[in-house]
Amino acid sequence: MDREKERPATWVPGAVIVGAGPSGLAAAACLAARGVPATVLERSDSLAFTWRHRMYDRLALHLPKRFCELPLLPFPEEYPTYPNKDQFVTYMERYAAASGVAPRFGASVEEAAFDAPAGAWAVRLAGGEVLMTRWLVVATGENAEPRVPEFPGMRQFAGRVLHTCEYKSGEDFAGEKVLVVGCGNSGMEVHVLPREMLGLSTFGIAMALLKWLPVQLVDRFILAAAHLTLGNTSQLGLRRPKTGPIELKNLTGRTPVLDVGTLDHIKSGKIKVVGAVKEVTSRGARLADGSKEEQFDAIILATGYRSNVPSWLKDGGDVFTREGTTKTPFPNGWKGRNGLYTVGFSQRGLLGASSDALSVARDIHCQWRERERL
Numbered sequence: 001m002d003r004e005k006e007r008p009a010t011w012v013p014g015a016v017i018v019g020a021g022p023s024g025l026a027a028a029a030c031l032a033a034r035g036v037p038a039t040v041l042e043r044s045d046s047l048a049f050t051w052r053h054r055m056y057d058r059l060a061l062h063l064p065k066r067f068c069e070l071p072l073l074p075f076p077e078e079y080p081t082y083p084n085k086d087q088f089v090t091y092m093e094r095y096a097a098a099s100g101v102a103p104r105f106g107a108s109v110e111e112a113a114f115d116a117p118a119g120a121w122a123v124r125l126a127g128g129e130v131l132m133t134r135w136l137v138v139a140t141g142e143n144a145e146p147r148v149p150e151f152p153g154m155r156q157f158a159g160r161v162l163h164t165c166e167y168k169s170g171e172d173f174a175g176e177k178v179l180v181v182g183c184g185n186s187g188m189e190v191h192v193l194p195r196e197m198l199g200l201s202t203f204g205i206a207m208a209l210l211k212w213l214p215v216q217l218v219d220r221f222i223l224a225a226a227h228l229t230l231g232n233t234s235q236l237g238l239r240r241p242k243t244g245p246i247e248l249k250n251l252t253g254r255t256p257v258l259d260v261g262t263l264d265h266i267k268s269g270k271i272k273v274v275g276a277v278k279e280v281t282s283r284g285a286r287l288a289d290g291s292k293e294e295q296f297d298a299i300i301l302a303t304g305y306r307s308n309v310p311s312w313l314k315d316g317g318d319v320f321t322r323e324g325t326t327k328t329p330f331p332n333g334w335k336g337r338n339g340l341y342t343v344g345f346s347q348r349g350l351l352g353a354s355s356d357a358l359s360v361a362r363d364i365h366c367q368w369r370e371r372e373r374l
Helices: 022-033 049-053 086-099 203-210 215-230 245-252 262-268 350-373
Strands: 015-018 036-041 109-115 119-125 130-133 137-140 162-165 178-181 192-194 258-259 277-280 284-287 298-301 340-342
Touching: 015 022, 015 119, 015 130, 022 036, 022 086, 022 350, 049 086, 119 137, 137 350, 192 215, 203 215, 215 245, 340 350
Parallel strands: 015 036, 015 137, 137 340, 162 298, 178 298, 192 258
Antiparallel strands: 109 119, 119 130, 277 284
16 A cells, blocks of 8 residues: 555454445344444445446346345345335345444445554555454455446447446337347346246245255256246247256356246247347447348447456455455355455355355454453
């Protein structure tokens, strides 16, 4: 750090948590329940910023609420099985209030580095303020920044180009022909599964079966049931990977697409599945299969998100890769050296973040208790 630009450092009791999304709030709540104070730093002006401002209007949780609730507070009973975006944000607000978590908004972390002589982490905020802490919890998540690839010819396109973080509703594109680039829950091999089978959550069925059967056998069952329900998706241009959906999720974090009507739109012709984009033209795009140029009025980049950890965290090489993902797979990637912790980087969604938060709080509490005895 540039010592000449820093203000005198302030020691913070307890932990410093970077990020006030579900992961950061869960970590703070679990620490509070054990009597350990935490300072939550959030660069935006509100908690759960991504859920408030970067999600489309009709978004609902893809998994039943019992798999998405955070530690210590279940969803309200009156909530539907799959809460919508606004209900989830309200749940986050209630969660923070119930646990007494009050994030510092507008607190953007420019750099966090381990200060060996002090035996603590020095966290420098925009404006020069420096906070010192024994325990630093990184909870900015895997989806901190939109991933915006530069396709050949993109800048010459005459229509609108936007990332899914800016997309709110299909009504904004009424009457237009839109190219959606990317394939996944925000957007060509992909597993498409029904959200429910026989009235039960597909994910819930898989989790129950995994208690008794190996993952490969569970995948075979899930895919057989999906074929009976959805038919042969390869005929619609959606080729399935050779690795099963649950095993692929465990290995790479790639989540199966849970169909809630998309296939019906493909079958009706409202949605057309095409191959990879070779280049963008002023009026549309050319595909890699050599077909002629197709015209489009707008392009939506459903190309996902990325971690921003490499831009501000120093001395985290034992935990994070250069891309800002954790090196050690779930469930053991939550702890590094020198009091560094992570929550929400397990590629396991809200369920993984909850597991991380409980583990982090338990570990920090043990150290906190020992220091109180000294």
